[in-house]
Amino acid sequence: MQLHHCRLFVLLLLITGPVLAQSDIEGSSDHPLLTRYPESIITWYETEKYFEYNLATGPITGYRYIAERDTVAGQVYRIFYDLPSTKEEVSIGEVYIDYKRAMEQAGMTILAEGLVPDGGGNKIGSPQWIGIALASQQPPGGSPASKLFAGTATSGGTFTLIGRLSQPEGTTYVVIYGERHSKDLIGYLVDIIEVASAETGRVSLDPDYLAGELESKGTVSIYGIEFDFDSATLRESSYPVLEQIAAYLTQHPDKNLYVVGHTDMPGTLEYNRTLSHDRAAAVVQALENDHGIATGRLLPDGVAFLSPKSTNATEDGRALNRRVELVLRPN
Structure with missing residues (x-):
């Protein structure tokens, strides 16, 4: 800015x-x-x-x-x-x-x-x-x-x-x-x-950034993984971000992760929990099928809107809440 x-x-x-x-x-x-x-x-x-x-x-x-x-x-x-x-x-x-x-x-x-x-x-x-x-x-x-x-x-x-x-x-x-x-x-x-808007996160997203965040915090929020509306279908705009995550996993073969989907508030808890899990599963599937990440290194889950980053009362806040998080799993 x-x-x-x-x-x-x-x-x-x-x-x-x-x-x-x-x-x-x-x-x-x-x-x-x-x-x-x-x-x-x-x-x-x-x-x-x-x-x-x-x-x-x-x-x-x-x-x-x-x-x-x-x-x-x-x-x-x-x-x-x-x-x-x-x-x-x-x-x-x-x-x-x-x-x-x-x-x-x-x-x-x-x-x-x-x-x-x-x-x-x-x-x-x-x-x-x-x-x-x-x-x-x-x-x-x-x-x-x-x-x-x-x-x-x-x-x-x-x-x-x-x-x-x-x-x-x-x-x-x-x-x-x-x-x-x-x-x-x-x-x-x-x-x-x-x-600045959440899209700025794409600039910092590279294997070194992911390694630093996961090493120091055990988790990192990923913005730039996008899906079709009300769907778990990945958009092509997500591919560069997935490539960086795959590069991190390739460089750190000893690291295993949870992939956790998060949504904003509209809709019921049950619906958003299913949607968030399906989106996390789509990310795991793309990393395994398209980037050769071994099955079992990534486990998907979804928590709907139960762990917000910001308010759901504004569009900027909802944009922060719609995300995928990577969480280190113990070996």
Whole structure:
């Protein structure tokens, strides 16, 4: 998504000081929409052409459960910053207030916010809340960003800020999680999602992408497998996507998968469960018959509309819900 220059908001933080970028990891940069807190250094950076981001905006409502969630999808940028500082030099509250003020001045709608100075409880922005909110999209273990889940001084405080910027050119979400990791270090993760349609997923779909998603998450949603209306007949437009799945399976002969069909809401549960299963079975049959994938490596199933990615109240939401998922099976 290209942001039109005349509507581009560059968020300038209010505390002045030099920005030290010379120690940033290679290939990283601030997002054009959002600068860093002064003295911060990028220690982890990742961008993906199409990513389904699970956005939690409400309080904890059950055991490790947040009910108010939605899926926003598109180009994602994930940037983790280290801010070397003692409590006397910079407090976690100062970082939180500066980012909140900058987001508001840029015209963003704040969807969720929380500053927990003592790092306790389960309020929005607390360590427990952040862990649940990020459970399905934690940064890789061992990466500098994983320290967000292993603070040694959570009593130094944590925070969360989630904002949405709506423009004629498109919608962008900004999500920030921060904590005082130790007496000498603040760490904060900035996730920026530039919303785009599900079809963008075809760009990222290749064997390496599939391998990365399945290795890190155990599942991957596939968009671009299309069927005739109300049918399990595959359209020709699906063939390039099936070729990429077959390439992954050929390159990873030790991997076996469930192929799971998902539908949107219209129709009865029984009808959609049958349709979703039949569509998954059609995918398995095509991979076996047309691409030589051994029988038994793929098992089809269908769950109808019981596991939505988004709301069924809008066409964009229904498009996200109509999908095929690949799920790793234990060997």
